[in-house]
Amino acid sequence: MYAFIWRHLPGNTLVRAVISLLLILGIVYLLFTYVFPWAEPLLPFGDVTVDGGDGAAAG
Amino acid sequence: MQDDGTAEPAGAGREAFPPPEEAPRPARRRGLALAALGVFGELLITLGLVLGLFVTYSLWWTNVQADRSASAASDRLRDAWASPGGGSSATPGATPSPGGPPRFAAGDDVGFLHVPAMGDGYQVLIRMGTSTEVLDEGVAGVYEQPYKAAMPWDPSGNFALAAHRDGHGAKFHDLDAVHKGDSIVVETKDKWYVYKVDSTLSETSKYDTGIVAPVPARSGYAAPGRYITLTTCTPVYTSRYRMAVWGSLVRVDDVDAKRTPPPELRHS
Numbered sequence: 101m102y103a104f105i106w107r108h109l110p111g112n113t114l115v116r117a118v119i120s121l122l123l124i125l126g127i128v129y130l131l132f133t134y135v136f137p138w139a140e141p142l143l144p145f146g147d148v149t150v151d152g153g154d155g156a157a158a159g
Numbered sequence: 160m161q162d163d164g165t166a167e168p169a170g171a172g173r174e175a176f177p178p179p180e181e182a183p184r185p186a187r188r189r190g191l192a193l194a195a196l197g198v199f200g201e202l203l204i205t206l207g208l209v210l211g212l213f214v215t216y217s218l219w220w221t222n223v224q225a226d227r228s229a230s231a232a233s234d235r236l237r238d239a240w241a242s243p244g245g246g247s248s249a250t251p252g253a254t255p256s257p258g259g260p261p262r263f264a265a266g267d268d269v270g271f272l273h274v275p276a277m278g279d280g281y282q283v284l285i286r287m288g289t290s291t292e293v294l295d296e297g298v299a300g301v302y303e304q305p306y307k308a309a310m311p312w313d314p315s316g317n318f319a320l321a322a323h324r325d326g327h328g329a330k331f332h333d334l335d336a337v338h339k340g341d342s343i344v345v346e347t348k349d350k351w352y353v354y355k356v357d358s359t360l361s362e363t364s365k366y367d368t369g370i371v372a373p374v375p376a377r378s379g380y381a382a383p384g385r386y387i388t389l390t391t392c393t394p395v396y397t398s399r400y401r402m403a404v405w406g407s408l409v410r411v412d413d414v415d416a417k418r419t420p421p422p423e424l425r426h427s
Contacts, residue, residue, distance in 0.1 A: 101201040128212065136216040141291060147398040149289045149321045150368050150390060151305060 217326045218396075225297030225328035232296070233284045236268045240348050261348075263287045263310070265303065270347040272299050272320065273424050274389075277333045285345070289321045297328025299389075305368040311345050311352040311385070311408070318345070319371035319388040324395055331391035335361070337404045342423035343387055349414045351421045354387045354406035362393055362400045370403045378405040 109116040263269055265288040272283045286293050289300035302308045302319040309316020322330040337343075337356055345352040358379050360370060369376030371388050380386060385408035393402040412421050 101198045131209065131212055132216055132220060136213055139213070140217065140221075144398050147365065147392060149294075149300075149302070150363075150365055150370060150401050 221295070221326040222297075222328055225295060225323075225326075229284050229297035229328060232268060232286075232298070233271070233282075236270075236284065263301075265290075266293065268298075269301065269310070270345060273344040273346060273420075274337060274341070275424060276337045276341040277331075279426065283322065283330045285320065294321065294323055295327045297330060298322070299330060302371050306372050308371070309373065309385075311347065311387075311411075312350070313385070315373070315383040315385055317371065317373045317375055317386040317388055319375075319390065321390045324391045324393065331389065332395065334389060334391050334402060334404060335393070337389070343389070343404075343406050344421060344423055345387070346414075351412040351414060352408060353410040353412065353421055353423055355409050356404055356406040358405050360403040360405075362402060365392075365398070365401050367401065370401070375403070375405055378403075380405070380407070384408070 106116060106120070109119050111119070267287050269285040269287060272285050274281050274283075284298045285301060286296070286298040287301045287303065289302050289304075293300045299320040299322040301310075302321065306317070306319065308319040311318050322328070324331055324334070337359065339356050339358060341356045343354040343356060345354070360377055363370060363377070367376075370378070371390060373386075374380050374383055375386060375388055378386070378388075387406045387408070389404040390401055392398045393400050410421075
């Protein structure tokens with residue numbers, strides 16, 4: 101998979117390395133900005149309040 | 160290793176067996192299987208990296224964001240207090256009601272919580288509401304449900320607060336360091352409300368709403384009074400249980416011109 105991507109990147113090794121780095125940074129940015137904030141409330145790690153069930157305050 | 164497996168499985172097979180009669184078939188199949196296995200392995204590695212990034216996000220990046228936002232909001236509130244007629248404009252903070260104590264709507268900033276047992280100079284902004292949006296901003300939220308918390312200046316009731324144990328500021332991370340006899344101070348525009356911790360509850364169910372009731376259940380309090388409750392989740396890094404710290408009001412000091420903190424907050 102990664103080898104496939106590497107082979108299809110243009111340029112020499114240096115250019116490919118730079119493009120790879122940019123791709124990785126872009127993916128990390130997307131994860132931190134959109135994916136993780138979306139996923140976090142779905143996971144049971146951040147509920148600190150007491151409530152009578154779902155629908156009430158949680159966080 | 161992965162490069163070899165995926166890059167040229169067929170070519171390698173052909174070179175190894177120049178007369179390709181029966182050899183290429185199993186060889187190519189094995190090459191395909193190896194390639195598939197390689198992709199599967201790379202997917203697993205990717206999953207591991209993403210999970211690691213998620214931990215980084217939860218325990219570090221959300222703190223950075225929440226601290227930044229809470230610190231800006233704290234500055235706004237202090238500025239509003241310092242300006243003449245502070246808080247009366249459309250800034251966060253009090254919405255004054257003529258002739259009575261200030262009224263706060265959800266999302267309004269009330270003041271600051273000081274708990275010396277959680278560290279020197281420990282200060283957390285107090286904001287109305289315990290919704291995810293409020294608590295994720297690195298503040299201590301005032302319960303509005305299941306029981307609407309009483310405010311510190313109310314004649315009786317329970318000023319119940321919640322904050323994150325980990326991530327999003329992790330303001331109550333060290334709540335287990337607060338013990339009986341410790342001081343909790345709530346700072347508002349013109350009062351210091353000094354509470355003493357009377358009891359703590361190290362673990363309870365998340366459905367145990369009685370711990371934030373006006374007379375908190377299991378706290379040992381029997382009659383109405385002016386109480387404070389701090390809640391968060393426990394053990395750390397999970398949301399399995401809740402823990403609580405209860406205190407009662409011992410004194411109310413006026414804020415002087417220099418905002419001199421009460422003796423409980425001066426370095427001991």
